Amino acid sequence: MSFASNLEKLHLWSNNLSGKIPDSISNVSKLTILELQGNSFFGLIPNTLGNLRFLEKLRLNSNHLTTKTSTHEWSFLYSLANCRHLRILDLSINPLNGLLPTAISNLSTSLQNLRVVDCKIKGSIPMEIDSLSNAISLDLSSNKLTGPIPTTMGRLKNLQLLNLYGNKLQGSVPPDLCGLKGLYKLSLGANELDGPLPTCLCELTSLRYLNLFSNKLHSQIPLSFWSLKDILEVDLSSNNLSGSLPLDIGNLKVLISLNLSRNLLSSDIPSTIGSFHDLQVLDLSRNRLQGPIPKSLGDLMSLKSLDLSNNNLSGVIPKSLEKLYDLNYFNVSFNRLEGEIPSGGPFSNFTAKSFIKNYALCGSPRLQVSPCKNKIHRNFKKTARHSLRYVLPTFVSTIIVVAFIVVYKKWQHGGINLAIVEDLIPPKNWVRISYNQLLEGTSGFSGSNLLGSGSFGSVYKGILSDGTDVAIKVFNLQIEGAFKSFDVECEVMSNILHRNLVKIITCCSTIDFKALVLEFMPNGSxxxxxxxxxxxxxxxxxxxxxxxxxxxxxxxxxxxxxxxxxxxxxxxxxxxxxxxxxxxxxxxxxxxxxxxxxxxxxxxxxxxxxxxxxxxxxxxxxxxxxxxxxxxxxxxxxxxxxxxxxxxxxxxxxxxxxxxxxxxxxxxxxxxxxxxxxxxxxxxxxxxxxxxxxxxxxxxxxxxxxxxxxxxxxxxxxxxxxxxxxxxxxx
Structure with a gap:
């Protein structure tokens, strides 16, 4: 195989090429990118690659490349020390075997991305790893590495991704890692790490993804950990973590996934967990949690999976969970719950497996639980209906007479403007909502609920009587054109429906107040x-x-x-x-x-x-x-x-x-x-x-x-x- 000497980039990935990588490739001295991944090359990685002094990217992943059988020596690493511009090196999914050599320290300080995933390498991570001073991403996952995580890793100040998942690393999580201030993702799951979580993890303010599952970590989760307010995914499952979940857990307001299952956590589930408005996965199963299921879980409108099984939870399943329309997995089995199983919202799709082995749940026969007993005796209901037939008309008549007298007296003294109570009837498919309901739902249109202002008025966040969050656009009728703008929006938006248009729920219109009630958009503009x-x-x-x-x-x-x-x-x-x-x-x-x-x-x-x-x-x-x-x-x-x-x-x-x-x-x-x-x-x-x-x-x-x-x-x-x-x- 011959190559043009002036060639600068060579992309041969995923071409079913086989054989050995030819030494002659080193003759292409101007090569900056060499991509041979996804083929069937075998044999040794050529030492002559070091002659490619301008090389910036080298991808050899997903082949059958090996090291010397007897010594497992990675001699090619010594030659790559000559490639002073090398930024990306990917050797993943090759049977390299052997130990990760200290020669890794010879690689260029320009190296930003090193991937040696699933290469069957053994031994410990060399302390000299800190020589890769400009590394942004370091991935040594799915190997057989043992020993501790080197404390010298804390010197890789530019590191954004550290992935050591799926090895056999021992010892504790070194506090030195807290020096990696730019760390975006830390994955140390499926190892044999023990000891407590470092209290300094709270210093990793750039951290978005933390994976420490399937280790032997113990003690309480540090209280400082819950100050990582920008973290998106946390997986601490399958450890021996103990203690309680504090109210401070509610600080993680942008969390998408939280998995604390298979630990020794105890006490109640804090109600502040309901502040995770973006949470999609919550798994607290197989712990020692007790007390009731918080009603605030019904505020997790993005939730898709909720697992609270195998705990000591008691009380009822809150009906507030019926609002979680995206919930497609639910499990509260093996607890001490009682009362009626909710039937609305997503509960119509859950099976008996979600509720087995509880204290005294009742509900539909399809859920294999006892039917709920009617606490109101039929004779009592019959008597009540009979009494109301005579009492109710008298009561209503009295109320009407009193109301008429009050209104008439106030009108005589100029105390009421009859014009402002004349609500216009909205279209048939809209819910009728009064001004007072909007006033109550926005705390009197308080500034704390103001979302923004526009040409014709202001928009407030409000909550309807059924708990629905809405945006309420109140028109400033002192502005010229506001009346027309309201009429146009009512006319246009009542007749259009599309997933990418803001949905109008209803309108409220009187002589001196006009507002649109719109679908609330939690992520703003x-x-x-x-x-x-x-x-x-x-x-x-x-x-x-x-x-x-x-x-x-x-x-x-x-x-x-x-x-x-x-x-x-x-x-x-x-x-x-x-x-x-x-x-x-x-x-x-x-x-x-x-x-x-x-x-x-x-x-x-x-x-x-x-x-x-x-x-x-x-x-x-x-x-x-x-x-x-x-x-x-x-x-x-x-x-x-x-x-x-x-x-x-x-x-x-x-x-x-x-x-x-x-x-x-x-x-x-x-x-x-x-x-x-x-x-x-x-x-x-x-x-x-x-x-x-x-x-x-x-x-x-x-x-x-x-x-x-x-x-x-x-x-x-x-x-x-x-x-x-x-x-x-x-x-």
Whole structure:
């Protein structure tokens, strides 16, 4: 096999190639990337690889490569010491065997990513591992490593991922690891580690994923641990951890998964556990927990799996759990529970296995429990009904007379404005909600419940009498156009229904009060996620959001009997639900196209920067006006620059800025938090965003007829997403 001497990149992954890697590959002295993974190469890894002095990426994973049979010597590591630019080395899934040599310290200090997964290596991790001073990711999982975790690992200050899962490591979790301030994921599960958890784990404020399951850890979980308020997944299952769960557990408000099963935890489940609004998996099974199941678990609206089995829990199963409509796994077996098993919500799908071996549960025969006894005797009910037949009419008549006298006297003295009690009847499919209910549900429209303010009023978070969280948009009727805006939103939103549009639950309308009751979006607006310093969206999340928005517009323009023009598309009107699905809202200046109409003229102006040229200059709007706004929104989402940013002055508009970058260097306009030139997947990310920017420019063309329609936009964005994911897998 011969190679061109000027070759810089060689990608031969997943080609069913076999045989030995030829020594002659070292003649390609300018090679920077060598990817041979996913083939059937066997034999020794050539020492001559060290001649590739410019090598940056070396991927040999998923082959049949070995080391010398007698000594298991990894001599190739010594030669790789000459590759001073080596950033990525992946030797995973090869039968390398032998010991992990101290020669690992000879590797370049430029090394950022080292993967030696499932290579059957034995012995201890050498103390010299700290020589990899610039390592970002270190993965030695699924091997046969023994001995302690070297304390020197605490010197790898740039480390973001440490994965030692599935070995036979012993000793305690060294407190030295608490020095890894940038650590994002720590996986030490399935080892033989013992001792207590270090109290200093709370110092790992960048930690998002912690996996310590199946070890021999003991003692109480340090109270300081519960201050890791940004952690997403915690798995401490199958250890010997004891003590109680403190109220401070409620600090982990963004937690997605918590597994503390198979430990020795005791005492009650704290009610603060109900503050985990994003929690999807909660497993506290096989402990010694006692007391009642907290009603606050019914607040975990994202919960999909709840396992409380094999404890000493008592009392009833709270009916509040009926609100957990996403719950698809539930297990409270082997406890001391009693009372009626709830039947609403997800409970209609659970089987007898979820409830076996309890003290005195009752309910449906299909759950293999006793039927519940009716505590109200039938004769008593019959007597009560007979009495009410005579008592109730007299009582109601008395109330009406008294009420009439009170109202009449107040009216005589000017004490009541009869006009404000005249509620308009909402559409038949809406629930009727009074002003007083909204007042109570928002604590008197208090500032603590204020979600935001817009052109025509304010939006508050509220709670309905049935416990449903809602957003209440209260119109400021002192503002010109507020009445019309309310009427438009009622008209438009009562007739449209789509997963990517904000759902209107009902309205409340009197002479001097008008409000819309909307589906609550717990993750707020796209604007918040783009411009608040403590929020972040990655490339894939932004693509998904923009696909959602495009799908909503496609429905409004093409999927509804009467085309709807939104007219005010911008980040603050894109709202995100608990699953980060985007919903388009605020139809206050929307327009309906009449039969046969393709354009309309309006005097109402939308937000500067997002309006199509023909809209801003002549008031002409069409569905292509929304397409223009969408193009601007698409640019903003990936550049994190508003169309009214100070850099856009004179001839330099947002579109000119992006167009120029496509011919020069796209990195100059991309949101810097998304991609840097030093990123491992820089080319893939940059290419993806370049395609998105070209699509955005096609949407925001000057002339309406040159713009795409939203059906094509949805299709093109989905193709860009598919290509991006495929390229990530190949990199």
């Amino acid at each position: 796209l604007e918040k996620w783009l411009y608040s310093y403590n929020y972040f969206l990655d490339i894939l999340q932004r693509i998904n959001i923009m696909i959602d928005v495009a799908s909503a517009l496609e429905y409004l323009h093409l999927g509804h009997p009467v085309p709807v023009i939104h007219c005010d598309l911008k980040p603050s009107n894109i709202l995100l639900d608990k699953d980060m699905v985007a919903h388009v809202g605020d139809f206050g200046i929307a327009k309906l196209l009449g039969e046969g109409d393709s354009i309309k003229q309006t005097m109402t102006l939308a937000t500067i920067g997002y309006m199509a040229p023909e809209y801003g200059s002549t008031g002409i709007i069409s569905i292509k006006s929304d397409v223009y706004s969408y193009g601007i929104l698409l640019i903003e989402t990936f550049t994190r620059k508003k169309p009214t940013d100070d850099i856009f002055v004179g001839e330099m508009s947002m579109k000119h800025w992006v167009k120029r970058s496509l011919s020069e260097e796209i990195i100059g306009v991309i949101d810097s938090s998304l991609v840097q030139k030093t990123d491992e997947y820089f080319v893939t990310k940059a290419n993806c965003i370049s395609l998105i920017m070209r699509l955005a420019l096609d949407c925001s063309a000057e002339l309406p007829e040159d713009r795409l329609d939203m059906k094509n936009v949805v299709s093109m964005l989905k193709n860009i997403k598919r290509e991006y994911l495929n390229n990530l897998e190949q990199d």
